[in-house]
Amino acid sequence: xxxxxxxxxxxxxxxxxxxxxxxxxxxxxxxxxxxxxxxxxxxxxxxxxxxxxxxxxxxxxxxxxxxxxxxxxxxxxxxxxxxxxxxxxxxxxxxxxxxxxxxxxxxxxxxxxxxxxxxxxxxxxxxxxxxxxxxxxxxxxxxxxxx
Amino acid sequence: xxxxxxxxxxxxxxxxxxxxxxxxxxxxxxxxxxxxxxxxxxxxxxxxxxxxxxxxxxxxxxxxxxxxxxxxxxxxxxxxxxxxxxxxxxxxxxxxxxxxxxxxxxxxxxxxxxxxxxxxxxxxxxxxxxxxxxxxxxxxxxxxxxx
DNA sequence: TATTGTTATACTCTATAACTATA
DNA sequence: TATAGTTATAGAGTATAACAATA
Numbered sequence: 001x002x003x004x005x006x007x008x009x010x011x012x013x014x015x016x017x018x019x020x021x022x023x024x025x026x027x028x029x030x031x032x033x034x035x036x037x038x039x040x041x042x043x044x045x046x047x048x049x050x051x052x053x054x055x056x057x058x059x060x061x062x063x064x065x066x067x068x069x070x071x072x073x074x075x076x077x078x079x080x081x082x083x084x085x086x087x088x089x090x091x092x093x094x095x096x097x098x099x100x101x102x103x104x105x106x107x108x109x110x111x112x113x114x115x116x117x118x119x120x121x122x123x124x125x126x127x128x129x130x131x132x133x134x135x136x137x138x139x140x141x142x143x144x145x146x147x
Numbered sequence: 148x149x150x151x152x153x154x155x156x157x158x159x160x161x162x163x164x165x166x167x168x169x170x171x172x173x174x175x176x177x178x179x180x181x182x183x184x185x186x187x188x189x190x191x192x193x194x195x196x197x198x199x200x201x202x203x204x205x206x207x208x209x210x211x212x213x214x215x216x217x218x219x220x221x222x223x224x225x226x227x228x229x230x231x232x233x234x235x236x237x238x239x240x241x242x243x244x245x246x247x248x249x250x251x252x253x254x255x256x257x258x259x260x261x262x263x264x265x266x267x268x269x270x271x272x273x274x275x276x277x278x279x280x281x282x283x284x285x286x287x288x289x290x291x292x293x294x
Numbered sequence: 295t296a297t298t299g300t301t302a303t304a305c306t307c308t309a310t311a312a313c314t315a316t317a
Numbered sequence: 318t319a320t321a322g323t324t325a326t327a328g329a330g331t332a333t334a335a336c337a338a339t340a
Contacts, residue, residue: 007271011161015166020289088297130274131161137261179307197321209324232320
């Protein structure tokens, strides 16, 4: 087996485990991955039009309608009137939605500390340098083959 | 910003870009992620019962029925009789399914070479060591908090 | 005319529960 | 009685297309 393949296997396992961890966290909050992504966006950007969410999450506006419907029904967000454009709605976090956003943020901080807690400073820099090398290639591929 | 958070950000971007790349590849083959996972399993293990696929992919047997239905309809697999158990079916690759499996394998090899092609031998070892440190933590979390 | 968001329709992935055929 | 897979039903995410209200 080539050294390439060993490293590639590690990346694949990393990918799987990171996704599983994220899903566990969201399930605990009563969120799905897609809804959590929308909530996260509103948490960071404040009240947001569905149009803007459609662009940020790269899904159709029809899809945003459905996600917001779900988040409204489960008490995470409300639709508020846009102050100047009566066509638009501003998706806004409820108190519960804000609390969950904050929890997600804090859990992310703790998670990062857990993952990297036993790295020495220099080790961490070396790791980041290696990841950047990979990311450069990946960004290139993404640009070369858009959807 | 803590060094932790920088490294964490790199992992998140890596995760996203790896997933996007995988989806691009599958879409080209006319597969979805789930169907590709099933095909991949059969490619590596040979004709497989739906029961075994249900365990391997960690989804319900009902879900396997649907995935196999889709793969049969699109010509990637067939359902064959089990030689000794008349209740069971053996999901088997068509010629096209085999060809796609082989292509996926080759593309994975090329992909690994692209990602790591400009790493020196020692660099690659260092990267793998760093990833292993993270993976150890992640595996621990996965075991501590099963679904 | 162009934009915002919805209704209409359809496909995929996923799950639970009840059921059939076979072991 | 237990197992392999299906039918029945349901919810979630995704997409395209047609449409209403507003800009």
